[in-house]
Amino acid sequence: MAESTKTATLSFEGKTLDLPIRTPTAGPDVIDISKLYAQGGVFTHDPGYTSTSSCESKITFIDGDKGELLHRGYPIDQLAEKSHYLEVCYLLLYGELPTADELEDFESRVTNHTMVHEQMHNFFRGFRRDAHPMATMVGVVGAMSAFYHDSTDISDPWQREVASIRMIAKLPTIAAMAYKYSIGQPFVYPRNDIDYAANFLRMCFAVPAEDYEVDPIMARAMDRIFTLHADHEQNASTSTVRLASSSGANPFACIAAGIACLWGPAHGGANQACLEMLREIGTPDRIPEFITRAKDKDDPFRLMGFGHRVYKNFDPRAKVMKQSADEVLDLMGIHDNPTLQVAKELERIALEDEYFVDKKLYPNVDFYSGIILDAMGFPTSMFTPIFAVSRTVGWVSQWKEMISDPTMKIGRPRQLYTGHTRRDYVDVENR
Secondary structure, X not given: OOOOOEEEEEEEOOEEEEEEEEOOOOOOOEEOOOOHHHHHOOOOOOHHHOOOOOOXXXXXXXXXXXXXEEEOOEEHHHHHHHOOHHHHHHHHHHOOOOOHHHHHHHHHXXXXXXXXXXXXXXXXXXXXXXXXXXXXXXXXXXXXXXXXHHHOOOOOHHHHHHHHHHHHHHHHHHHHHHHHHHHOOOOOOOOOOOOHHHHHHHHHHXXXXXXXXXXXXXXXXXXXXXXXXXXXXXXXHHXXXXXXXXXXXXXXXXXXXXXXXXXXXXXXOHHHHHHHHHHHHOOHHHHHHHHHHHHOOOOOOOOOOEOOOOOOOOOHHHHHHHHHXXXXXXXXXXXXOHHHHHHHHHHHHHHHOHHHHHOOOOEOHHXXXXXXXXXXXXXXXXXXXXXXXXXXXXXXXXXXXXHOOOOOOOOOOOOOOOOOOOOOXXXXXXX
């Protein structure tokens, strides 16, 4: 990025500061306040950092007003239609679409790293039999540094590369193992002769007594879910990964931190919350009751799966996810399912009702992904682990970009302190 020639003038308490304005390749200009405290002795206050740029990145760009999501400049709808998850992984990691030879080599490296260390099976047995798969994943991914000592030195570019491939390759295996453990079934080992998405489905649904034949439509839908959730700029979990990384923590610990953050219902748990809402509504005739509640400012009820904090237009990922939902439901022959009927009627109302249209509360990616995963046979407890598998490449790409940034500093947000000023200690007998 070229050196800034524009400035913004800030005047307060008799001081005048000229702050440089940086112009990105896309998006609004950014006022650089990195010298604000040193030069002016003040901080800015921005809860949630919604008006603050925390880093410089070349990976993903979102224009919420236009409903646009670009990975390295490529629109998400084109990638979802023409590409596949591992090719998008390559794009996010290395900045360009791969040649045929590069893609074959990358896919081979990922495929040959899908097995986990055999001793990790013993680690799983330390969890309660009914442990939530996300709780298990947080622990197991964090523990990877205890099994893969040769890829924890973040100062070594080769070790960073090995760690990146390992996490992209092994997270589906770990997620599937967490699921199998939670339902009391034996682990299913990955196979090298089927693709990434099909491998994950097989590890989740096959059993030793009977193998699982993966339908191509199901595998394609799973691949699209992975692709559509691969990265989403500086969201809460990605920012968590970057903040943890800024201390020099090993990559497995950083990704485990991202998984823990993703578990929140306001982030990765949104598709689970959406499906649970559809089930709560129950039947289409009850929809008016819930829409009335959603419009009531005094009612805490919220319609999950509609609108998005970033997108003020239609979520570009939702269009592709809707297509996949239709394909999977047709394949499964699911047309009279009450939950699906509620979803279809809600979708129709949201696209026509003046309240929804005016507020731009369009169905988002979570609305459709929950329906697809439910139709595939996944319990809601697996929705967020699948999201974590998808987002791993985004976290890893952001981590690698940050580690190689010469301007990287340990994250240290400031605060607006409103507590007591200095007080002297009072002995207990005098209180």
